[in-house]
Amino acid sequence: MPFWLDSDKRAIFYQIFTFLMVGLLAYYLVNNTLINLEKQNIASGFEFLEKEAAFEIGETPIQYSAADSYGRALIVGALNTLKVSFVGIILCLIIGIIVGVARLSTNWLVSRIALIYIEVMQNIPVLLQLFFWYALFYESFPGPRQALNPIDGLFICNRGVAMGIPASHPAHKFIIIALVLGLVISFIIKKWAKKRQDETGTDFPVFWTSVGITLGLPLVVWLIAGAPSEMDIPALKGFNFKGGLMMSPEFIALLLGLVIYTSAFVAEAVRAGIQAVSRGQTEAAMSIGLKKSHILNLVVLPQALRIIIPPLTSQMLNLTKNSSLAIAIGFPDFVSVANTTINQTGQSIEGVALIMLCYLTFSLSTSVFMNWYNKKSKLVER
Amino acid sequence: MAIIAIDKEKIARIKPPVIKTGVIGWLKENLFNGVINSLLTIIIFLFMVKFVPPFIKWAFVDSVWFSTSQVCKECEGACWSAITKNFRFMIFGIYPYELHWRPFVSMLSLFTLLYFTYYRKYWSKTLLYAWLAGLVAMAVLMKGGIFGLTPVPTEMWGGLPLTLLLSIFGLTAAYPLGVILALGRDSKLPGIRYMCVTYIELIRGVPLISLLFMASIIFPLFLPEGVTINKILRAQAAIIFFTAAYIAEVVRGGLQGMNKGQYEAADALGLNYYQTMRLIILPQALKIVIPPTVSVLVSAFKDTSLVVIISLYDLLFAAKTVIQKPQWNGFSTEVYIFVAILYFLGCFSMSNFSRKLEEELDTDKRS
Structure with missing residues (x-):
């Protein structure tokens, strides 16, 4: 039999052919690039990361100055990206779930407003929303001297939002430990209550006990420490506020834009998930006499979550990826810092490769986590 | 045996209770069913009363539509x-300003094509060819350089x-x-x-x-x-x-x-x-x-x-x-x-x- 009639051999031939073509293309591009780089006298490699960056960064979660290296500057950028994505994801989940549930409300006004919110925010590019919030911030709010002061310790001006935070006190560390401990205990109680319910059928008020323990423990620690209530209130010094927690207009605009845009998509996913659980499930649960909270917790949510979580994962990844638009309004995220680095050093290939690597890491780790959760929630299925 | 006269016409004329139909029925059903929903409705209504009229005033009443930027700076409302x-x-x-008709015509033909694509009864090979021809024509119109169009x-x-x-x-x-x-x-x-x-x-x-x-x-x-x-x-x-x-x-x-x-x-x-x-x-x-x-x-x-x-x-x-x-x-x-x-x-x-x-x-x- 001639080899072109043997499907196995043909398959191997196709693959070798494809690889050859892709390889040739890659060789051609790499070769061109090398020649071009040599002509422009650009040395490739990552040595530039060690060099002095010589540019300032507006917001630094860790110690950084212009004398530090490009590598450290990039880490600052990555931390900024993480910060805005983390806060953004939490806020966007909260708002998205509220709007998604509101969309299904029996109250006509509430569901209409939720619908308008979803439709409008989904259909306006996120970049435009960022520009809008940023411009609104700059144009509508007064300067630091006439800063708005809606409640004590909160100042809003065109330089950002300054907020009073509790002044640092040694007890804070223990309060946080107490909080974590409370969460762990709540988790154990939940496990125990489930086991007991499976065995004896007796019900245990897990939710309120958990709330009590999680909030109560830190409160007790706080009281033992003598209830330190001193606040670090921002004060006007020179041209800007000092002290307290200061958020720049760039950060707030970025957060607002990302959260409002993404939460509309989250709301849609939540709505679709809840609607996908058929009405019969709720009715069956009611007919066997479950309480309203039990219907939601034991029947509807476990089924709805399984549908909601995959689209939610991709929305969270979208938010993280969209945070790269920070460069357009001047928030020093990873892309923005990398762009400055590229402009200063001319190491464009390395810079773009780092950007891609950074986001791939975020994306892959989020999807690993979500896959794990997915698997866990799938186990509920019989 | 008493004969009960039933006025069928009269029964047909009796309307259902007001509370179930019409505006009031609708309001009761959709806005005030239950305590929480009533509260929500009232809160949202108050918010709308506070924010919607100022917005309308800004956008339409106080706004200027065809003025110079100087007038705008002095005006309270939106500067459209x-x-x-x-x-x-x-x-x-x-x-180029004097050549704006070319992108305009391109967009017009694009919208025409989109209009026909919107209705499935027009879906045919002809429409596909029209799309191909249209895309080429649009590119040519934008770019110019042939048929005496300025590049x-x-x-x-x-x-x-x-x-x-x-x-x-x-x-x-x-x-x-x-x-x-x-x-x-x-x-x-x-x-x-x-x-x-x-x-x-x-x-x-x-x-x-x-x-x-x-x-x-x-x-x-x-x-x-x-x-x-x-x-x-x-x-x-x-x-x-x-x-x-x-x-x-x-x-x-x-x-x-x-x-x-x-x-x-x-x-x-x-x-x-x-x-x-x-x-x-x-x-x-x-x-x-x-x-x-x-x-x-x-x-x-x-x-x-x-x-x-x-x-x-x-x-x-x-x-x-x-x-x-x-x-x-x-x-x-x-x-x-x-x-x-x-x-x-x-x-x-x-x-x-x-x-x-x-x-x-x-x-x-x-x-």
Whole structure:
């Protein structure tokens, strides 16, 4: 039999052919690039990361100055990206779930407003929303001297939002430990209550006990420490506020834009998930006499979550990826810092490769986590 | 035996209780059913009373529509003049002023084509050819250089035509590429499959910005000396490669939704791979995924706004330029609202189209 009639051999031939073509293309591009780089006298490699960056960064979660290296500057950028994505994801989940549930409300006004919110925010590019919030911030709010002061310790001006935070006190560390401990205990109680319910059928008020323990423990620690209530209130010094927690207009605009845009998509996913659980499930649960909270917790949510979580994962990844638009309004995220680095050093290939690597890491780790959760929630299925 | 006279006509004339029908019934049913809902309604109503009238006053009552920027600065309300005075610039960007009719005609023919595509009764080969001819004609009109049209370099293209161009050409080119990638990912040949998976996952894992950067700063390095490709085309390529990965995932969903029996039936008929795909699988799979494909188109349309970052003169960039002019400085809210309305109209009509298609294409009523 001639080899072109043997499907196995043909398959191997196709693959070798494809690889050859892709390889040739890659060789051609790499070769061109090398020649071009040599002509422009650009040395490739990552040595530039060690060099002095010589540019300032507006917001630094860790110690950084212009004398530090490009590598450290990039880490600052990555931390900024993480910060805005983390806060953004939490806020966007909260708002998205509220709007998604509101969309299904029996109250006509509430569901209409939720619908308008979803439709409008989904259909306006996120970049435009960022520009809008940023411009609104700059144009509508007064300067630091006439800063708005809606409640004590909160100042809003065109330089950002300054907020009073509790002044640092040694007890804070223990309060946080107490909080974590409370969460762990709540988790154990939940496990125990489930086991007991499976065995004896007796019900245990897990939710309120958990709330009590999680909030109560830190409160007790706080009281033992003598209830330190001193606040670090921002004060006007020179041209800007000092002290307290200061958020720049760039950060707030970025957060607002990302959260409002993404939460509309989250709301849609939540709505679709809840609607996908058929009405019969709720009715069956009611007919066997479950309480309203039990219907939601034991029947509807476990089924709805399984549908909601995959689209939610991709929305969270979208938010993280969209945070790269920070460069357009001047928030020093990873892309923005990398762009400055590229402009200063001319190491464009390395810079773009780092950007891609950074986001791939975020994306892959989020999807690993979500896959794990997915698997866990799938186990509920019989 | 008493005879009870029943006045049937009278019974028919008795109306149901007022409380169940009409405005009051509707209000009771939809706004005041239960304590929490009543409270919510009242709270929202109070909010609307507080915020809606000032907004209407700002946007319509106190606003100025066709004035100079000086009048605007003194006026309390919205300054829509920032848009009306700069309207042509915002729509057409830096395209030569006296040649604006050319992008205008292009957009007009595009909208005509879109109108016919909206109704399924017009779907035919003729429409497909009309699209191909239309796209070529639009490109020629924009570019000029033949038929006595003054050539316009692509650096001067801008505004809404550029946004539409990037998204329409982006999708037309990304679609076949995406289908090929999806088939590759579904292929039995491991080498090809892994290559496609790597490509798709790599692209979907990175933001579009990084690809645009690549297109604007690295791509020139890839080419041999002397060969240059203009910036719009490079950005267009980035958008195509980006969108193709998303389309591939959508199409893969369709391929996976295919019944195994379809493959087996094709095998039984003795069709080879290409025939199976072209005649049996793809026509059905692509039909299932039309709605999600439209949502990819919607995001591609929104994503074209990102070319602002590599300084292409699209709709958003033109709007930003208007705001940066000293005399219109400070009216960004108005300008951005206008641009947002344009984008909203585009996206909303596309998603409407997808909903309509979803209903019309639901031919598989048996299941």
